[in-house]
Amino acid sequence: MNPEEVLRRARRVIEEEIRGLEGLKESLGDSFVRAVDLILDCGGKVVVTGIGKSGHIARKIASTLASTGTPAHFLHPSEALHGDLGVIDSQDVVIAISNSGESAEVVALMPYIKMLGVPLIAITNRKGSTLAKYSDVHLFLNVEREACPLQLAPTTSSTATLVLGDALAMTLLELRGFTERDFALRHPAGTLGRKLRLVRDLYHTGDELPLVREDTPMREVVLEMTSKGFGATAVVDSEGRLVGIITDGDLRRFVKRGGDLNRSLARDAMTPSPKTAKADEMALEALRRMEEHKITVLIVVDDEGKPEGIIHLHDILRAEINL
Numbered sequence: 001m002n003p004e005e006v007l008r009r010a011r012r013v014i015e016e017e018i019r020g021l022e023g024l025k026e027s028l029g030d031s032f033v034r035a036v037d038l039i040l041d042c043g044g045k046v047v048v049t050g051i052g053k054s055g056h057i058a059r060k061i062a063s064t065l066a067s068t069g070t071p072a073h074f075l076h077p078s079e080a081l082h083g084d085l086g087v088i089d090s091q092d093v094v095i096a097i098s099n100s101g102e103s104a105e106v107v108a109l110m111p112y113i114k115m116l117g118v119p120l121i122a123i124t125n126r127k128g129s130t131l132a133k134y135s136d137v138h139l140f141l142n143v144e145r146e147a148c149p150l151q152l153a154p155t156t157s158s159t160a161t162l163v164l165g166d167a168l169a170m171t172l173l174e175l176r177g178f179t180e181r182d183f184a185l186r187h188p189a190g191t192l193g194r195k196l197r198l199v200r201d202l203y204h205t206g207d208e209l210p211l212v213r214e215d216t217p218m219r220e221v222v223l224e225m226t227s228k229g230f231g232a233t234a235v236v237d238s239e240g241r242l243v244g245i246i247t248d249g250d251l252r253r254f255v256k257r258g259g260d261l262n263r264s265l266a267r268d269a270m271t272p273s274p275k276t277a278k279a280d281e282m283a284l285e286a287l288r289r290m291e292e293h294k295i296t297v298l299i300v301v302d303d304e305g306k307p308e309g310i311i312h313l314h315d316i317l318r319a320e321i322n323l
Contacts, residue, residue, distance in 0.1 A: 013155070016147040020156035021163055027142035028167075035137045036171055038119045044091030045071040049080065051105045053154040054097040054161065061095070061165030067186050068169050069178035077105040085109070088116055095121045099141070099157045101129020110134040123164060125157050139164060180282055194320050199286050200279035202319055203300050205309035210234060214243055214267040218259070221246055221266050234299045234307040235270045241305045244270030247297070276301045277311060287316045287323060 050058035065072035098106045101124035122135035132138040147155035210233035212221050225233050235244040254269040277286045277298040300309035
């Protein structure tokens, strides 16, 4: 086959799906706002159901919701009719997906959903469909054509449904104030989990923390830095608050300008107001700060500005965390 013809056909599919998404964007209105309100007010979880291709999309939407702060669960409509309907609680919201709005397995669930008295959000591409009529909120896809040249395989409609689910999930994420730390708690494994590890997972504390007071003689400072092996030490005031840091570089510069290790104190060699980290921030953010300021260590401080640990660039790299 002519390569140009192959690419022409592929681009036609993509262009058709883009047009479908433009139609979806134009169709958003009050019903979308009501759907968001229903989910925000939900005291339980979101139960997402669908069959066939819509079922696959429903699983993805449930997964995206669950990972971004909205408890959600996929319910297979056939299994629901054979006992799994019990997963739906009176505090839940149901999202039912069917392109035609007439999928027999999904429609068969509707009387029971209504008997349970839970709000129903329907996602269909037909305004007058059975599923739309059962719903409390109908989200209309507004897709005129499938990308399939036979107009048979769900293509544009499936994409539009997926994107609509993403729009719901991301809107809810922002309205809930969902943070990167919240995301990290739901993704502890794999590459993503590594990127979202917290400073507290990697830092050194207790006896490992190099620490001196600002009136500590420099000869003792050198011993502290050498014994702890981080190439730096935190410097604190009489109340234990961080006031500076002394690094190997600070030490070299101090000696180069004539500093006397036998007569000087930590305050004479320290860099004041050093860059710090918090234990509950992501290690990735600590790495960005190190890169930005071209440094290799950060002192980890508590809410009172007192050192509780130290994290080194190598700690982050060993954890396979990269920008």
